[in-house]
Amino acid sequence: MNNKGAILPAEDGVESAVIGWLKEALSKKVFDALLIPVEVPAGDSFAYLLLRNPALLENASPLPPVMPVQGAKAISRLTMRGNGSKRVAAIVRPCEARAAIELTKLEQAHLDNLWLITVDCPGVLPLSDYLEDPVAGAARFAEASQRWDRAPMRPVCQICHHFSMPASDLHIGTLGSAEGTVFVIPGSPKGERVMENLGMPLDAALDDWAARVKEMEEVQRERRRQAHTDLKAGIAGPDGLLDVFSSCINCHNCQRVCPVCYCRQCYFESAALKLPPENYLARAGRKGALRFPPDTLLFHIGRASHMVLSCVSCGTCEDACPMSIPVAQVFSLLADRAQETFGYVAGRSLEDPLPLVAYEMDELHQVEQPYVETYHGLQIADCEQEVQDA
Amino acid sequence: MSDKQEFEPRIIYILCSWCGSGGGETAAAHHLHYPENVRPYRVNCTGALPTVHIIRPLIEGADGVAISGCHPGDCHYNDGNFRARRRVALVKSILDTLDLEPERVWFRYVAHGEGRRFVDTATEFNDHIKKLGPNPLKTRSDT
Amino acid sequence: MLEGLKINKGAEEAVRDLLRSLLESGRVSGVLALGRTGGGNGGVAYSLFTDPDAFGADGVALPLLPFMPANAGGLLSRLTLKGPLAEPVAVVVKPCELRAFIELVKRNQGSPDNLLLISSTCGGVYPLEVGANDALEERLPGYWEAVKQGELDSDIRPTCRACVHFVPDNADITVALLGEADLDTQCALYLNTEKGSAFIEGLEDLQGTPLLGELEAEPIQRSRDQRAAYREELFAGVEAGLEGLIRTFGRCIGCHACKTVCPICYCSLCYFDSQDCEYRPEVYETELERKGGLRLPPNTIFFQLGRLAHVSVSCVGCGMCTDVCPADIPLSTIFSKVGDSVQALFDYQPGRDVTEEVPLMTFEEEELVQVAT
Structure with a gap:
């Protein structure tokens, strides 16, 4: 992976910066369509929308307060029967990208023409909490995610240690970035090509981001343990x-x-x-x-x-x-x-084979029950019986 | 203590059709006996054994499940036993994490000619389960 | 034939005694009823009991608990799907569960043979979340107090408060609960069928006097009127039209849990989960071209309308769908509303009579002239 990224101005917040950037990518025909969470008409939840009309981005959110549908499911529905002909950018959370990678290995998704774009994730609210009062929920989420406070988030989000860049094509780094900016980080040659096409030179050092991610990861790992x-x-x-x-x-x-x-x-x-x-x-x-x-x-x-x-x-x-x-x-x-x-981490990379598909000849000897040649339990018991009978 | 002595375990012994059950045949040919509460269950290849077939007996009434396939390198389908080993490792990991006594599952290779080894495995496993006592899951009505 | 029995015991105790002695006497081999699970942390599930002790004073069985962790109609179908019971089994279910089972029997998904069907005049059940929060226990005194008056506790599920079919249709034995002021000391069992009567007659431990009087008394009528009024009120709140549907189902997460718990949805593989509803990417791309944007996973409204087409004629209004919906969509209200009009169209009442054919399985040559243009 390239250890350089680009800086994207985000004076009006991460959301609008990312949406603006995606709009530009759509208009420059870098992508043909986006798969992104959009607020539903009643305003009480979010749903994944596959869209090519930039006007539909009005109510889109790269980091909605809830995860009503796991994004990998949406990706899988779109590509389960093969790669599409349109270049689609899917804006998902890191866990959704990881699930998409697993599904690809399970042959339930095809990622050749799909770009996984992720954002540093503060977690999501429990769906039931949010649905009680969507407006208050959204406010609570915005406030907590600003401070990276995971307390109101779902219990598994509170102990998530894979909250940052998975094996996605592009990642938006919000951690460790200077006020009013975010990092755009390519994770694959496919992602680098997109940045090239958008005229985004890879000239920003990512040390601050990486350090902050590492620091938070350690805290989260300990919480998880x-x-x-x-x-x-x-x-x-x-x-x-x-x-x-x-x-x-x-x-x-x-x-x-x-x-x-x-x-x-x-x-x-x-x-x-x-x-x-x-x-x-x-x-x-x-x-x-x-x-x-x-x-x-x-x-x-x-x-x-x-x-x-x-x-x-x-x-x-x-x-x-x-x-x-x-x-x-x-x-x-x-x-x-x-x-x-199995030394496996789900969603870490497309290359790691699924543990139940692969095997090695010399491994897992701990599950093999060693055979003690001298164990003749039955024989001994039989002999004793015979002696007794006699 | 007397309870444990009288306890007759119910044991499922999963055998592949090429080696494990062959071991049983050899044992029979040599008139070797194994405990009658060990119930052989033949599958084509341990590599084709669904994990659920190990878990289900443990919930529904077995005290232990033993699995015998071919020795490494001997699998009739080349690698079924290596795949089985991975699945057993997975099931044992889950049982271990949930404190559900992974030691109630045994995995040991038995070749077609190894009648002695077949009988010893059945016997040793039976003794081992007797020591462990009855499987607490099998009497729970809320599983 | 004995038509009713008045027992000098509280209803709960009498029902437990009845089930215990049915098991002890060997008249039935098993009893399907609600009971506690786990280490007593509030879990409740249906169980097939064979041990009479479950119905003793400290037993785990709770046959009259106002809670519905699953529609038992579906469970009876599961029990008898592969063939009828060879030995008698008693079941204690709610009227809607019984109706669901009758609908399933019509669809060859179960058999009523050898089942002793026991039901009661139902005062409704609490939502699942009450059970999930261990708050069921503390509501029970209030529940029974209300039932005695012929009223419903205000925390009862809206579906139940809008249910007008709370008197069981096909039960062999009906336990009178609603509006029985002396519920704590007296239990009235109505023996509706010869089967019910035969199981009870001469049963030791269950002594009582022949019952006089009618089940359909004033409190039942009153409750029916109240619930019918509330039903209208609920139905009036349904947002109709395409916009209304989009607003209502916008937050649907596509989990299809409503289908999974629906007793009438018996298909092993739902059409909407089948390959027919998995599309090649080109299909989405064409849609995208036409509409500018589309929801993924697809078929949110299609699923709901399609399911309505599949089940509304037999919808018994049990409310399981609303209860499990993670997005809190008032599915049961919508399905009951549509169900009422579809059922009226065919003059059909699901679960009323096992010999009545499902309207879509039969036809008459001269009917429904209004639909032909």
Whole structure:
């Protein structure tokens, strides 16, 4: 990556600077269309809009206070069947870009003609908090993000340590920039070409930005470690875990909104788990009762085994849970530990192969159960039996 | 203590059709016995074993799940066992993070000719699970 | 045939005793009812109980809890989807859940064989978020006080407060709750079918006197009138027209949770999640060319209108969709409003009668002349 960027004047704030810059890119035909969050007509939320008409940028926001739809889902819907012919710039949050990278590896998105543009992210508000009063929510978000105060943000945003530049093509650095300016940072040759076409020479040093990001990252890492330690104490073992999921209503909405859960038909909703009534009664008989619909815990642990290696801890699942279960927090913990096992970081780069697609011959010997040649438990037991019988 | 002594675990032993279950056949040919509460479950290749098939028995009534595929380099499909090893590592990581006793899952290679090793694995795993005691998840009605 | 039973116990206790003795006597093999889950942190879910102790004084079962974590109509379908029950199972469900199940049976998604259907005159349920915040327990005294008067607690879901079908249609046994002033000491069980009567008759532990009187008493009528008035009020608030729809569904996040929890939406794979609704980039590019901008993921309004077309004729107004919506869209009000007019068009009432055909599965040669131009 180039360690130089450009400086973009932002006297009227980051939002309008970025919007102005995008408008220019549209008018100079650097991009054919933008994918960007735009305020909905009722003014009570934001939705991703694919637009080519600059007038529609009026209510657009590169950093809306909420994340109603994970941007990677929008990118995937656009490009799941292949690369488009239009050059699209997608303005997304870092976690959305990371999910888009995972989806590309999972062959659910194609990024050849799509530029991922990200901004240093202060987090987003919980959707339910914001919807209670969108105007007050927006104000609260603006005020808190100004100070990089993550307290009103969603719990997973509070412990996010990947809040800055992911493997995006272009990144807007707001941290460490001089008053009234932001950095525009290219992250790929594709991004550099855009800056060239826009006549933005790469002449600004990024040391201030990088230093500030690093500093904040360390703080966030520590917060994350602490939060995960606390969380683990609460969910440990069958009792803790079943307590956390005790109010789950099996709506599977966590899976529905998850950007990396891309299956059209989820295994846990498939015919594989729909069984004859005798089966349910027999299972109930064994335990005294069977929660119905069954397989609540299987769904959560099973879903974890399907997607945690690509989990970007974006928190959309928690936003969509009608029972306010801390799903995203639990999954962020599972994801960190599981990804660590494989030395993988979801969304870090397009080149890292998915852990369950690749393998190495010499690895993970800790899961292999060593065989002790002398273990002849049964034989010994048999001999003893024989002696006793005799 | 007496409870634990009398506890008969329910064990699922997942075997690939080429090596693991071959080990079972060899054991049978040599009249080697293994505990009858170990229930073999044959899959084509451990590389094709969905993670859910390891998790589901643990929630629904098994006390342990053992998995045996071919030795490294012997897989009938070249790399199924390496892929299986990754999946087992993933499941164990999840169980470990949730404190759900990852030691209830065993992964050990058994070749077709290794009847002794097959029986030893079944026996040793059975003893190991007996020591661990019943799986607390299997009696919970709110799973 | 015994038509009713008056039991000298509070309604909750009587119902628990009934279910316990049904299980103990072996008359049923299982009971599907609400119960506590987890370590008692407030989680509530439906369970298939086989252990009679669940219905004892300290048991986890809560058969009459005013809470609906899932529409049990869908659960009964799940239970009997692969074939009818070989052994009898009793279920305690709300009238809307029962109606949903009847609709599913008509669609071959379940079988009522061997099910003992127990329902009650319903005083509504609390929104899911009340359960999520562990605040259910403290509301219960107020709830039952209101029910005794034939009134509804003000925190009950709007859908329930606007529900006029709160007297179960097809229950084998109806527990009278709404407007029963002596709910704490007396329980009136109406045995509507021979099946219901046969299960109860001669059951030990459940002694009572034959019940005289009608279920349809003044408090029921009054509640129906009040709820009908509130229904009008709710319907009047629906923003109609394209602009209204765009305003209402603008904040939809496209999660389709409304579809997932809808008991009538039984498809394993929804059309709107299917390949038919996944487009090549060129399709979006053409749209973009024409409109200047388009929403992604697409089909926000199409999904809602399409789902209305698929389910409104059978919508039982259970309110699950509103309850789960992460964007707080009043889906149930819209679906009930449209449902009412569609159902009136075909003179159809979902869940009324299992032998009545779903209007879109049948036709008459001479009908609906008004739609032909």
